[in-house]
Amino acid sequence: MAIPAERRPAHLARLMKLFHGAPIARSMGTRLEYDAEHRAVFTQPYNPGFDHALGEIHGGAIATLIDNAGWFTVAGEYETWVATVEFQVRLLGRAKETLVARGRIVNAGKRLATTTMEIHAGDRLIAIGSGTFTVTSAPLPPL
Amino acid sequence: MAIPAERRPAHLARLMKLFHGAPIARSMGTRLEYDAEHRAVFTQPYNPGFDHALGEIHGGAIATLIDNAGWFTVAGEYETWVATVEFQVRLLGRAKETLVARGRIVNAGKRLATTTMEIHAGDRLIAIGSGTFTVTSAPLPPL
Amino acid sequence: MAIPAERRPAHLARLMKLFHGAPIARSMGTRLEYDAEHRAVFTQPYNPGFDHALGEIHGGAIATLIDNAGWFTVAGEYETWVATVEFQVRLLGRAKETLVARGRIVNAGKRLATTTMEIHAGDRLIAIGSGTFTVTSAPLPPL
Amino acid sequence: MAIPAERRPAHLARLMKLFHGAPIARSMGTRLEYDAEHRAVFTQPYNPGFDHALGEIHGGAIATLIDNAGWFTVAGEYETWVATVEFQVRLLGRAKETLVARGRIVNAGKRLATTTMEIHAGDRLIAIGSGTFTVTSAPLPPL
Numbered sequence: 001m002a003i004p005a006e007r008r009p010a011h012l013a014r015l016m017k018l019f020h021g022a023p024i025a026r027s028m029g030t031r032l033e034y035d036a037e038h039r040a041v042f043t044q045p046y047n048p049g050f051d052h053a054l055g056e057i058h059g060g061a062i063a064t065l066i067d068n069a070g071w072f073t074v075a076g077e078y079e080t081w082v083a084t085v086e087f088q089v090r091l092l093g094r095a096k097e098t099l100v101a102r103g104r105i106v107n108a109g110k111r112l113a114t115t116t117m118e119i120h121a122g123d124r125l126i127a128i129g130s131g132t133f134t135v136t137s138a139p140l141p142p143l
Numbered sequence: 144m145a146i147p148a149e150r151r152p153a154h155l156a157r158l159m160k161l162f163h164g165a166p167i168a169r170s171m172g173t174r175l176e177y178d179a180e181h182r183a184v185f186t187q188p189y190n191p192g193f194d195h196a197l198g199e200i201h202g203g204a205i206a207t208l209i210d211n212a213g214w215f216t217v218a219g220e221y222e223t224w225v226a227t228v229e230f231q232v233r234l235l236g237r238a239k240e241t242l243v244a245r246g247r248i249v250n251a252g253k254r255l256a257t258t259t260m261e262i263h264a265g266d267r268l269i270a271i272g273s274g275t276f277t278v279t280s281a282p283l284p285p286l
Numbered sequence: 287m288a289i290p291a292e293r294r295p296a297h298l299a300r301l302m303k304l305f306h307g308a309p310i311a312r313s314m315g316t317r318l319e320y321d322a323e324h325r326a327v328f329t330q331p332y333n334p335g336f337d338h339a340l341g342e343i344h345g346g347a348i349a350t351l352i353d354n355a356g357w358f359t360v361a362g363e364y365e366t367w368v369a370t371v372e373f374q375v376r377l378l379g380r381a382k383e384t385l386v387a388r389g390r391i392v393n394a395g396k397r398l399a400t401t402t403m404e405i406h407a408g409d410r411l412i413a414i415g416s417g418t419f420t421v422t423s424a425p426l427p428p429l
Numbered sequence: 430m431a432i433p434a435e436r437r438p439a440h441l442a443r444l445m446k447l448f449h450g451a452p453i454a455r456s457m458g459t460r461l462e463y464d465a466e467h468r469a470v471f472t473q474p475y476n477p478g479f480d481h482a483l484g485e486i487h488g489g490a491i492a493t494l495i496d497n498a499g500w501f502t503v504a505g506e507y508e509t510w511v512a513t514v515e516f517q518v519r520l521l522g523r524a525k526e527t528l529v530a531r532g533r534i535v536n537a538g539k540r541l542a543t544t545t546m547e548i549h550a551g552d553r554l555i556a557i558g559s560g561t562f563t564v565t566s567a568p569l570p571p572l
Contacts, residue, residue, distance in 0.1 A: 018196045019196065022195050022201075023191055023193065023195075023198075024193045024195060024204065026192075027193060050166065050170060051166040051167060052165050052166075052167060053161045053162065053164065055166075058210075059210040059227045059230075060167065060208070060210045060211065061203075063203055063209075063230075063232070064202075064204070064207070065203070066206075067202040067203050067206060081197075085234065085371075085398060086233040086400075087232055088230070088231040088232075088517055088559070089206070089229060089232075090559065090561070091226075091227050091228065091229065092535065092543065106519070106521065106557060107521045107554075111397065111420065112371060114372075114521065125535070125536070128543075128559070130517070130557070130559060132371055134397065134398060141196060228561055229543075231416070231517070233400055233416065235392065249376070249378065250378045254563065255514060257414075259402075268392070268393070271392060271416070273414070273416060275514055275515055275561055277540065277541060307482060308480065308482040308487075309477055309478050309479065309480040309481075309484075310478070310479045310480060310487040310489065310490070312478075313456075334452055335452050335453070335456040336452065337452040338451050338453060339447045340510075344451075344453040344493065345500075345513045346489065346492055346493025346496050347453065347493070349492035349493065349495075349518070350488075350490070350492065350493070351489070352492075353492060370488045371520065372517060372518060372519040373517070374516070374517040374518075375516055376514070377515065427483055
């Protein structure tokens with residue numbers, strides 16, 4: 001069920017708190033905000049611990065941002081838990097610097113939602129993605 | 144260029160050494176072996192530091208294994224550096240236990256290679272993936 | 287809801303009849319059978335009317351077979367209508383001959399199903415695919 | 430090699446002629462134009478011969494437009510033949526009316542190009558897609 005407008009700010013605040021408490025967010029040092037259109041915006045400071053063997057950011061760290069950007073953008077639209085069904089990542093450039101990942105809702109249905117995602121390093125487009133998410137009836141975890 | 148059979152064992156040994164020295168492999172505690180058909184097999188012991196907010200393995204950690212399984216299976220076929228073009232991840236089950244990821248070559252051309260990947264937790268299929276990789280003329284990094 | 291075993295043969299017969307009556311099946315001359323594991327197997331005789339400008343089978347005709355192979359394999363598992371959410375096609379070879387497309391269930395859940403698909407021209411693997419399908423509560427159309 | 434600006438108009442005219450002569454374009458009645466940014470824009474009048482069993486446009490016909498929109502947008506950037514490596518289609522709505530498909534270049538490299546695609550029925554977004562294309566050294570076919 002789409003979230004009523006008056007409950008949106010508290011809902012997004014709750015999602016940010018949820019994310020910042022998640023183990024993977026702490027391990028990678030990732031930060032989440034929502035923009036004025038309720039899109040998730042992740043900032044990933046460069047962390048050399050997630051480099052591949054050539055000393056640049058590993059595609060898996062980029063995929064983690066793509067998944068997060070889609071999931072948290074979708075989660076902002078529903079009051080119940082959502083789950084990632086599938087996502088695709090297209091790697092366009094190499095980076096070893098701060099990354100910013102953004103999600104965008106393409107379709108938010110009753111049971112399924114579709115997003116596209118983009119990752120930039122400054123002005124450079126580093127990756128794009130897209131994904132499908134399913135809306136469950138499970139409540140969000142208590143904070 | 145496909146690798147000559149007599150150079151394959153040394154090549155795979157070099158790739159394993161390369162992987163185990165990569166920062167992300169150390170941060171996540173991932174191990175790589177090659178099976179008898181030269182397919183990359185990754186073992187990822189459960190590491191709660193890569194859980195999402197509900198206390199299960201984050202899709203990004205699964206995507207990292209999918210990317211690795213494809214990349215290192217492709218890299219085993221060529222003597223030069225390969226690069227991930229795109230990959231897709233389909234999440235089929237939740238897990239908080241050791242994961243094993245395997246890659247399989249579908250097509251290994253002169254300039255492009257395609258793989259499928261699978262991740263199991265014991266007998267359970269947790270995720271499948273597929274991806275495209277491009278073969279560059281750059282040498283592998285020195286060890 | 288998964289289909290009871292005793293109703294499966296009539297269900298698959300109905301799906302074959304449904305497909306062979308569909309306008310696109312008639313326009314393209316495609317035939318559907320089910321194998322012993324209830325997987326959809328499509329045979330597409332070479333039809334030069336679906337060639338691209340270089341005189342080989344267009345990727346869209348291949349994608350149509352990929353979609354069909356997934357959809358009808360999933361439809362064989364449920365008594366209600368299913369809908370394609372997304373699918374991906376990886377083109378591996380060129381062809382201008384009869385194609386055979388097969389679907390395989392990777393996961394058949396209550397609300398969502400995942401398949402992989404393969405297309406061969408004789409022994410040659412021409413394309414692989416994968417897709418997500420959603421299970422609706424709508425009945426199949428009357429024949 | 431990216432096409433010089435002065436040769437672009439003739440190149441796009443040639444691609445339009447190539448497409449309109451292709452068997453699949455004739456069979457489906459599809460039309461191609463290029464917009465001011467050299468993006469391929471396909472118009473597909475509703476053709477009930479490509480409906481599925483429920484009497485709406487088959488996902489394969491939509492996938493054909495997605496493939497075309499990406500391929501011809503990429504082909505507009507290079508003087509040699511390009512080939513589709515893979516593409517993904519996300520179906521968002523049902524339609525039985527004229528469809529308009531557009532491609533957009535995300536990345537146009539020396540050997541590989543990435544696009545996104547969109548299909549509308551009037552104002553409704555019916556499908557999105559994305560794909561990878563490889564740039565070959567083969568010349569375009571003579572007209």
